[in-house]
Amino acid sequence: MPEPFVSLTSKAVVLSQANIDTDQIIPARFLTTTTREGLGRHAFHDWRYEADGAAKPEAVLNRIDPSERRILITGPNFACGSSREHAPWALMDYGFQAVISTSIADIFTSNALKNGLLPIEVSQADWDALAAEPDRPIRIDLEACEIRAGNAAPIAFSVEPFARRCLLDGVDPLGWLLARLPDIHAYEASRQPETA
Amino acid sequence: MPPETLLDKVWKRHVVTPESDDAPAVLYVDLHLVHEVTSPQAFAEIEARGLTVRRPDRTFATLDHSTPTLPAIEGERPYATPEARAQVEALEVSCARHGVELAGWDSPDRGVVHVMGPELGLTQPGMTVVCGDSHTATHGAFGALAFGIGTSEVGHVLATQCLAQRKPRAMRVTVSGRLQPGVSGKDVALAIIARLGFGGGTGYVIEYAGEAIRSLDMEGRMTVCNMSIEAGARAGMIAPDATTVAWLQGRRHVPKGEALARAAADWLTLKSDAEAVFDAEIEIDGAAIRPMATWGTTPDAGAAIGAPVPQPRNASDEKAMHYMGFEPGAATTDHPIDVVFVGSCTNGRLPDLRAAAEVLRGRKVKPGVRMLVVPGSEAVRRDAEAEGLDRVFTEAGAEWRIPGCSMCIAMNGDFVGPGQLAVSTSNRNFEGRQGKGARTILASPATAAASAVTGFLTDPRTFAREASLLKQPSAAREAVGVQDA
Ligand code: SF4
Numbered sequence: 073m074p075e076p077f078v079s080l081t082s083k084a085v086v087l088s089q090a091n092i093d094t095d096q097i098i099p100a101r102f103l104t105t106t107t108r109e110g111l112g113r114h115a116f117h118d119w120r121y122e123a124d125g126a127a128k129p130e131a132v133l134n135r136i137d138p139s140e141r142r143i144l145i146t147g148p149n150f151a152c153g154s155s156r157e158h159a160p161w162a163l164m165d166y167g168f169q170a171v172i173s174t175s176i177a178d179i180f181t182s183n184a185l186k187n188g189l190l191p192i193e194v195s196q197a198d199w200d201a202l203a204a205e206p207d208r209p210i211r212i213d214l215e216a217c218e219i220r221a222g223n224a225a226p227i228a229f230s231v232e233p234f235a236r237r238c239l240l241d242g243v244d245p246l247g248w249l250l251a252r253l254p255d256i257h258a259y260e261a262s263r264q265p266e267t268a
Numbered sequence: 269m270p271p272e273t274l275l276d277k278v279w280k281r282h283v284v285t286p287e288s289d290d291a292p293a294v295l296y297v298d299l300h301l302v303h304e305v306t307s308p309q310a311f312a313e314i315e316a317r318g319l320t321v322r323r324p325d326r327t328f329a330t331l332d333h334s335t336p337t338l339p340a341i342e343g344e345r346p347y348a349t350p351e352a353r354a355q356v357e358a359l360e361v362s363c364a365r366h367g368v369e370l371a372g373w374d375s376p377d378r379g380v381v382h383v384m385g386p387e388l389g390l391t392q393p394g395m396t397v398v399c400g401d402s403h404t405a406t407h408g409a410f411g412a413l414a415f416g417i418g419t420s421e422v423g424h425v426l427a428t429q430c431l432a433q434r435k436p437r438a439m440r441v442t443v444s445g446r447l448q449p450g451v452s453g454k455d456v457a458l459a460i461i462a463r464l465g466f467g468g469g470t471g472y473v474i475e476y477a478g479e480a481i482r483s484l485d486m487e488g489r490m491t492v493c494n495m496s497i498e499a500g501a502r503a504g505m506i507a508p509d510a511t512t513v514a515w516l517q518g519r520r521h522v523p524k525g526e527a528l529a530r531a532a533a534d535w536l537t538l539k540s541d542a543e544a545v546f547d548a549e550i551e552i553d554g555a556a557i558r559p560m561a562t563w564g565t566t567p568d569a570g571a572a573i574g575a576p577v578p579q580p581r582n583a584s585d586e587k588a589m590h591y592m593g594f595e596p597g598a599a600t601t602d603h604p605i606d607v608v609f610v611g612s613c614t615n616g617r618l619p620d621l622r623a624a625a626e627v628l629r630g631r632k633v634k635p636g637v638r639m640l641v642v643p644g645s646e647a648v649r650r651d652a653e654a655e656g657l658d659r660v661f662t663e664a665g666a667e668w669r670i671p672g673c674s675m676c677i678a679m680n681g682d683f684v685g686p687g688q689l690a691v692s693t694s695n696r697n698f699e700g701r702q703g704k705g706a707r708t709i710l711a712s713p714a715t716a717a718a719s720a721v722t723g724f725l726t727d728p729r730t731f732a733r734e735a736s737l738l739k740q741p742s743a744a745r746e747a748v749g750v751q752d753a
Contacts, residue, residue, distance in 0.1 A: 091467075095700055095701050105355075118699070149467035156306065157419040182421070187420070232292075233289060245420070255294065256296070260296075
């Protein structure tokens with residue numbers, strides 16, 4: 073079940089590098105887990121920690137209070153790479169509730185939405201404006217599909233309508249599919265002979 | 269009826285309920301492949317809701333990512349961590365509980381999920397295939413619509429055999445002309461990705477077409493489709509043809525006799541109509557592709573071996589070059605190699621191992637270079653050993669391991685050390701992908717083997733020329749002349 077998401081007001085963290093892949097977000101050696109919890113301490117692990125485990129003082133994610141900064145602003149093609157849902161799990165467990173970029177990988181978007189982490193794509197000009205002032209509170213309103221920051225005009229964004237409904241109304245995607253079982257049975261019966 | 273793409277045709281066959289503005293389509297899944305890393309939380313989720321696996325007959329599992337590639341010692345598998353063992357055991361328990369067939373430790377079928385599925389004939393043209401793994405696109409080489417899903421969706425498929433999906437856009441990449449000798453499917457894949465850019469395929473399913481693609485064997489086609497995700501595309505597809513049918517014939521789950529003839533007749537209809545319109549079209553000259561290698565930390569950062577590292581376009585390129593230790597304008601071929609890895613779902617199949625062995629036969633891995641050869645499956649291992657390829661590798665000084673993902677993802681204890689430079693036949697050169705601080709050059713199996721011999725990134729045609737010069741001096745010299753022209 074996704075966490076419901078209606079709106080969020082928070083400061084942001086900017087990681088402006090392009091192509092931040094899922095191996096950066098959560099390195100593969102931390103995937104040997106059988107639960108969804110506790111991955112936040114490994115989020116961006118190799119950016120945050122030395123080989124001996126010491127925290128890198130210069131790493132921005134070690135310098136901030138995650139509870140104050142729920143919005144991650146990233147460079148283009150964010151979260152490319154693997155399909156691991158551990159990526160949104162790690163980001164959420166660290167404290168993020170939304171990601172803003174000019175482009176975000178498909179599978180990550182799908183995975184993030186299923187967990188209540190809101191991925192938002194904006195234009196380069198809007199990105200520049202948001203990334204310039206991460207210390208100013210940004211308000212993300214999913215009902216209105218708008219981002220507001222300071223006195224600037226609101227930035228409209230779009231979210232796949234079904235995923236949006238799931239987040240706003242707490243619709244459970246698996247429950248929605250289960251409700252379609254009669255259609256699924258009918259489909260299976262119509263496929264004669266069954267292949268495979 | 270309007271002309272349709274291959275994607276249209278396969279999609280249409282699997283729509284349970286169509287998509288609308290506010291709801292995605294319910295898409296039926298013919299084959300669901302499962303491995304130990306992305307499934308435990310999905311099994312936990314359906315069990316928490318009191319659900320079971322709805323179609324265990326369409327669900328197949330294997331162990332590959334967390335599994336050691338060294339044999340058991342006194343019955344004990346040398347797992348990298350207790351968590352890795354727990355993950356494997358969790359899948360064993362879940363499969364037993366839900367009646368899902370698992371190619372486990374004792375199975376002769378076990379292999380990297382995208383090697384095993386086609387090998388057993390589980391993957392067939394026109395199917396929908398999903399797996400909690402982004403390289404599921406591999407199966408598209410058979411004209412299946414195959415894509416990676418997240419763990420939540422793994423749970424959806426386990427419980428309903430369906431996914432809520434919106435139809436992706438269609439792109440066609442046509443690789444025309446004839447491939448040069450010594451150019452493999454991997455070189456084609458790297459050339460395509462270099463052209464499209466790392467995110468260039470986002471939102472699309474890519475259909476690969478053209479003479480160069482048709483000329484590839486099924487393993488080469490799988491290599492090309494496998495790396496679709498490295499251009500951002502969730503799936504890659506190639507229309508089935510006689511090569512496809514011949515490859516599938518006789519495999520365990522493929523229909524036999526009359527039934528095969530009927531199935532094949534249907535499979536051969538699965539191609540884009542002549543007038544079909546794609547949302548994007550790209551053309552690449554296949555004859556111009558040379559053996560490729562990457563210079564950066566994204567799979568699109570590729571160039572012909574020997575070409576200078578390009579000038580950085582942006583800060584990300586600069587960071588990548590800094591990480592790799594490569595200078596713009598300089599060659600990547602003069603940096604000593606520490607590790608060579610041949611394996612993975614991209615290049616761990618029999619023809620891949622043959623290509624590497626051909627270069628290594630009668631030669632030695634350069635002292636100081638560690639070379640690991642990991643067959644993609646138990647079947648590949650058996651076939652390779654029957655041909656004596658294992659001895660070619662071990663006599664050259666390489667390590668011959670048991671099947672698994674191994675150094676492709678470095679979860680199982682096989683990894684490239686910090687700062688070490690590897691030539692790898694896998695699919696991702698991300699920072700740290702092959703181990704913390706590891707530096708990865710992606711290349712073909714022949715290139716990997718040639719580089720193991722010289723200790724430097726090496727165009728494998730160097731060796732092919734030598735070998736043919738010894739055999740047929742005059743003809744080979746002519747061939748060299750043509751290649752150099
Ligand atoms: S070999 Fe590599 S890419 Fe393929 S399934 Fe295993 S980890 Fe993934």
